[in-house]
Amino acid sequence: MTERPNGRRPTLEDVARRAGVSKSTVSRVINREPRVREEVARRTRKAIAELGYVPNQAARSLVTRRNNAVAVVVTEPQNRLFVDPYFDCLLRGIRQELVHQGAQPVLLFIEEPDDYPRVGNFLGGGHVDGALLFSLRADDPLPAMVEQTGLPAIFGGRPVSGSGHRGHSYTYVDADNRGGAREAVRYLVSQGRRHIATITGPLNQASAIDRLDGYRDVLLDSPPQLIAEGDFTLQGGAAAMAQLLDRCPDLDAVFIASDLMASGALKLLRERGRSVPEDVAVVGFDDLTPIAEATDPPLTTVHQDIEGMGRLMAQLLFNRTPERPAPGDAGHPLSRVVTPTRLVVRESA
Amino acid sequence: MTERPNGRRPTLEDVARRAGVSKSTVSRVINREPRVREEVARRTRKAIAELGYVPNQAARSLVTRRNNAVAVVVTEPQNRLFVDPYFDCLLRGIRQELVHQGAQPVLLFIEEPDDYPRVGNFLGGGHVDGALLFSLRADDPLPAMVEQTGLPAIFGGRPVSGSGHRGHSYTYVDADNRGGAREAVRYLVSQGRRHIATITGPLNQASAIDRLDGYRDVLLDSPPQLIAEGDFTLQGGAAAMAQLLDRCPDLDAVFIASDLMASGALKLLRERGRSVPEDVAVVGFDDLTPIAEATDPPLTTVHQDIEGMGRLMAQLLFNRTPERPAPGDAGHPLSRVVTPTRLVVRESA
Numbered sequence: 001m002t003e004r005p006n007g008r009r010p011t012l013e014d015v016a017r018r019a020g021v022s023k024s025t026v027s028r029v030i031n032r033e034p035r036v037r038e039e040v041a042r043r044t045r046k047a048i049a050e051l052g053y054v055p056n057q058a059a060r061s062l063v064t065r066r067n068n069a070v071a072v073v074v075t076e077p078q079n080r081l082f083v084d085p086y087f088d089c090l091l092r093g094i095r096q097e098l099v100h101q102g103a104q105p106v107l108l109f110i111e112e113p114d115d116y117p118r119v120g121n122f123l124g125g126g127h128v129d130g131a132l133l134f135s136l137r138a139d140d141p142l143p144a145m146v147e148q149t150g151l152p153a154i155f156g157g158r159p160v161s162g163s164g165h166r167g168h169s170y171t172y173v174d175a176d177n178r179g180g181a182r183e184a185v186r187y188l189v190s191q192g193r194r195h196i197a198t199i200t201g202p203l204n205q206a207s208a209i210d211r212l213d214g215y216r217d218v219l220l221d222s223p224p225q226l227i228a229e230g231d232f233t234l235q236g237g238a239a240a241m242a243q244l245l246d247r248c249p250d251l252d253a254v255f256i257a258s259d260l261m262a263s264g265a266l267k268l269l270r271e272r273g274r275s276v277p278e279d280v281a282v283v284g285f286d287d288l289t290p291i292a293e294a295t296d297p298p299l300t301t302v303h304q305d306i307e308g309m310g311r312l313m314a315q316l317l318f319n320r321t322p323e324r325p326a327p328g329d330a331g332h333p334l335s336r337v338v339t340p341t342r343l344v345v346r347e348s349a
Numbered sequence: 350m351t352e353r354p355n356g357r358r359p360t361l362e363d364v365a366r367r368a369g370v371s372k373s374t375v376s377r378v379i380n381r382e383p384r385v386r387e388e389v390a391r392r393t394r395k396a397i398a399e400l401g402y403v404p405n406q407a408a409r410s411l412v413t414r415r416n417n418a419v420a421v422v423v424t425e426p427q428n429r430l431f432v433d434p435y436f437d438c439l440l441r442g443i444r445q446e447l448v449h450q451g452a453q454p455v456l457l458f459i460e461e462p463d464d465y466p467r468v469g470n471f472l473g474g475g476h477v478d479g480a481l482l483f484s485l486r487a488d489d490p491l492p493a494m495v496e497q498t499g500l501p502a503i504f505g506g507r508p509v510s511g512s513g514h515r516g517h518s519y520t521y522v523d524a525d526n527r528g529g530a531r532e533a534v535r536y537l538v539s540q541g542r543r544h545i546a547t548i549t550g551p552l553n554q555a556s557a558i559d560r561l562d563g564y565r566d567v568l569l570d571s572p573p574q575l576i577a578e579g580d581f582t583l584q585g586g587a588a589a590m591a592q593l594l595d596r597c598p599d600l601d602a603v604f605i606a607s608d609l610m611a612s613g614a615l616k617l618l619r620e621r622g623r624s625v626p627e628d629v630a631v632v633g634f635d636d637l638t639p640i641a642e643a644t645d646p647p648l649t650t651v652h653q654d655i656e657g658m659g660r661l662m663a664q665l666l667f668n669r670t671p672e673r674p675a676p677g678d679a680g681h682p683l684s685r686v687v688t689p690t691r692l693v694v695r696e697s698a
Contacts, residue, residue, distance in 0.1 A: 009497055030466065049465040052493030054473040069471050099464070104471045107456035114391075115448070116398040117379070122418050122453045124403040127476040144401030148358055 010051040019047035069104040070317065071123055071131040071151075075140065076109070084232070084260060085288045086306060090156065093310025094132060101318055103129065116141055124149040130317045136160065137204045143170065154313045158206040158336065171335045173313045175304035177207050177285075180341030181214025184255050184283040184302050187343055189218065193253035193281055197226040199240040199265060201257045208232075211257045211285060226251065230261045237261025238268040245272060253281040253349065259291040259301055266295050266348070281349035297347035304341045312337060359400040368396035418453040419666065420472055420480040420500075424489065425458070433581070433609060434637045435655060439505065442659020443481060450667055452478065465490055473498040479666045485509065486553045492519065503662045507555040507685065520684045522662050524653035526556050526634075529690030530563025533604050533632040533651050536692055538567065542602035542630055546575040548589040548614060550606045557581075560606045560634060575600065579610045586610025587617040594621060602630040602698065608640040608650055615644050615697070630698035646696035653690045661686060 016023045021044055028036050029044040036044075047053075072094060074087070091107075098105045106128055108119050123131060123146060131146055134156040146153045155172035188196050198215045201208030216222065225247045228240035237256060241264070244251060256262040262284035266276060274280050276297055284292060287303035316337065365372045370393055377385050378393040385393075396402075421443060423436070440456075447454045455477055457468050472480060472495060480495055483505040495502045504521035537545050547564045550557030565571065574596040577589035586605060590613070593600060605611040611633035615625060623629050625646055633641065636652035665686065 030470075045463055045466055048469075049462050049490050052469075052490040052497065053466070054469045054494055054497045067471075067474065067476070068467065069474075069476070095458070095460075099467075102467065104457065104467045106471070107458075108453065109444070109456075111444075113398050114394055117394055117402070118417065118448075118451065118453045120397075120401070120403045121379075122416075122455070125416065125418075125476075127416070127418070127474075141398050141401040145403055148401065148403045 010053045012053075014051055015044065015047045015053050018051060019044045067127060067129050068102055069106050069128045070098055070314070071106050071108055071128040073108045073110065073119060073123075073131055073133045073142065075134065075136065075142065076111075085290055086258075086260075086286060089288065089306040090134070090310040093307035093312075094314050095310075096307075097311040097314035101314070103314075103318075110142075116145065120145040120149070123151060130154075132156065132313050132317065136206075152317055154317045156309065156313055158210070160204065160206045160209070171316055171337065173309050173316065173337045173339070175207075175306075175309065176338050176341045177210035177304075178214040178217070180285065180302040180304065180343075181211040181255065181257075182217050183214075183341070183343050184285070185215050185218040187300075187345075188253045188255065188281055188283060188349060191253075191281060191349065195226070195248060195251040196222070196253040196255065197228070197244045197248060197251045198222075199228050199230045199237060199244070199254060199256040199261055201230060201232045201261075203229055208257055215255055230257065232258050232261060234260050234264035237264030239264075241265035241268040242272075245269075245274075251280065253283075255283050255285075257285050259284040259286040259288045259299060262299055262301065262348075263291055263295050266299075270296075277347065277349050283343075283349045287344050292344070292346065295348065300346045300349040301344055302341050303344045305339055309339055312339065359402045361402075363400055364393065364396045364402050367400060368393045416476060416478050417451055418455050418477045419447055419663070420455050420457055420477040422457045422459065422468060422472075422480055422482045422491065424483065424485065424491065425460075434639055435607075435609075435635060438637065438655040439483070439659045442656035442661075443663050444659075445656075446660040446663035450663070452663075452667075459491075465494065469494040469498075472500060479503075481505065481662050481666065485555075501666055503666045505658065505662055507559070509553065509555045509558070520665055520686065522658050522665065522686045522688070524556075524655075524658065525687050525690045526559035526653075527563040527566070529634065529651040529653065529692075530560040530604065530606075531566050532563075532690070532692050533634070534564050534567040536649075536694075537602045537604065537630055537632060537698060540602075540630060540698065544575070544597060544600040545571070545602040545604065546577070546593045546597060546600045547571075548577050548579045548586060548593070548603060548605040548610055550579060550581045550610075552578055557606055564604055579606065581607050581610060583609050583613035586613030588613075590614035590617040591621075594618075594623075600629065602632075604632050604634075606634050608633040608635040608637045608648060611648055611650070611697075612640055612644050615648075619645075626696065626698050632692075632698045636693050641693070641695065644697065649695045649698040650693055651690050652693045654688055658688055661688065 230236040230240040284301035292299040579585040633650035641648040
């Protein structure tokens with residue numbers, strides 16, 4: 001219940017009185033300074049929320065120049081976010097860590113070329129303390145724009161070469177996409193599969209390129225008709241699976257670069273009367289449990305810790321020691337933190 | 350391809366040269382001033398993106414004090430957004446209009462009580478020109494917080510009484526929830542249905558209350574066991590349907606306050622061996638076509654123009670004339686703009 005003492009704007013004093021703490025304690029809680037007991041901090045935050053108290057920004061700036069806000073810039077159509085649980089998971093990890101640090105996540109979408117200058121304006125406008133960025137494609141102007149703003153930034157996923165990062169020195173967090181793909185394909189080989197196809201992501205994205213490279217590491221001489229390009233969507237996975245079956249009716253396994261595409265492919269295989277894993281073994285990538293456990297049959301897939309990568313990005317932004325520190329490439333302007341992947345065997349392979 | 354002339358930070362001159370326009374034209378495009386031909390504006394924005402040009406904020410402030418950014422505050426768990434296409438639709442409408450006005454949408458989530466002071470700080474920090482807010486529950490401190498910031502704000506949905514808006518003067522955009530519900534229930538009556546149940550949304554939300562009121566307008570004496578409270582989720586719809594069937598095995602129709610709940614209820618009815626519409630007629634609310642057209646059978650439902658409501662909120666924020674202007678309640682501090690609803694008959698009733 002919002003209560004406004006006598007209808008006037010609530011003050012720091014009102015909060016202190018309501019929470020039963022000193023004014024300097026309220027100030028310390030607002031500025032996220034240490035040395036406040038968690039119980040006291042919680043009581044104070046409760047009073048702030050109940051009174052609807054908004055600290056005076058000018059007064060706060062004397063204490064700290066931080067905006068206590070971090071931009072999360074997503075270069076995807078907004079509706080892609082709504083159908084792909086990958087982003088849900090990633091954003092959950094980011095949010096968890098930012099909120100833990102007292103920083104407000106500020107979500108910005110880039111859906112079309114016109115969005116770049118507007119987002120660049122906002123990033124350069126002194127509204128946020130840093131930026132987290134994803135899904136960089138070749139020729140993406142974002143890295144150069146962000147460098148101009150002088151904001152600290154962490155990238156999610158390896159930038160594709162040519163994505164304007166040359167001469168810049170960024171840190172990026174990535175899963176071991178190539179190693180994970182290699183493990184998946186080696187497993188299919190070990191199961192006696194002989195005609196192993198692959199459905200890739202869009203090949204202007206580094207994660208898609210790296211997973212295809214992992215497939216090729218194991219199957220050096222795989223003919224091009226066993227490789228179909230998908231788009232990381234369910235429909236795209238089904239379409240690519242149909243293409244592969246038409247081109248190579250005798251394929252007996254397929255490594256698919258995302259769980260969402262794999263679930264589309266499983267549906268298509270069922271429609272074509274191919275049983276999984278008997279006729280065709282299927283391995284996905286992501287291990288998004290709401291998908292991988294719900295498919296029929298449950299999906300064997302490469303696990304990556306998506307939520308953990310989100311947390312790690314936010315930790316690195318504030319120069320906190322990551323849980324799993326890793327050295328950057330020597331002599332390379334990009335430093336990277338690669339998180340491990342592992343195969344989770346269920347029933348589809 | 351990002352090209353940086355001689356590796357230095359690109360200037361307004363660089364953009365003008367690349368686009369083949371004057372410096373003042375570049376400046377007018379950046380500040381969204383009128384009197385620039387669309388073709389010239391597009392060419393200039395392309396040059397800005399290609400060069401990765403970020404205007405100097407201090408210089409811009411001489412021209413305009415606007416941040417060219419609007420906060421969109423969503424009081425829902427982030428993952429709710431990922432499973433409910435309602436928000437996707439609403440945000441698409443908002444984005445469309447904000448971008449049209451040259452304002453960057455800045456998405457902020459409130460998931461837990463601790464988030465209020467942090468979001469309040471950001472809103473009060475001079476980073477945005479206005480705020481759009483939704484899903485206000487009883488006792489929500491947001492309206493009072495936003496008023497203190499002095500930001501213009503538009504609300505999506507009628508604030509529940511007690512939600513801290515007393516004494517404030519807000520404009521809100523809402524669908525005709527009560528009228529739509531009335532039309533749905535009258536239709537069921539006209540089809541000869543005699544035991545018409547309802548599944549409501551969470552009754553601390555105005556849209557849920559209003560839809561239940563519409564049901565009661567028609568069925569004045571409906572006994573309480575024909576009313577089950579849901580939570581606007583698919584699972585909640587199925588659970589409420591099970592409850593209703595256990596309590597009233599002879600029910601022959603149900604009006605359900607959202608399409609997502611209706612799709613859960615249809616699944617449950619199928620499991621219980623009740624055919625739709627023969628045994629039980631079902632009417633939903635929303636007309637989210639990806640859901641309503643995909644259910645088995647296709648869903649008869651109350652249509653509301655969700656994307657249009659999003660656009661309208663953004664238009665009202667900038668005091669543009671809405672497409673469908675409506676007068677506020679005389680003598681009431683809240684003024685409202687109500688958009689019409691209409692029944693779309695498919696096969697479930």
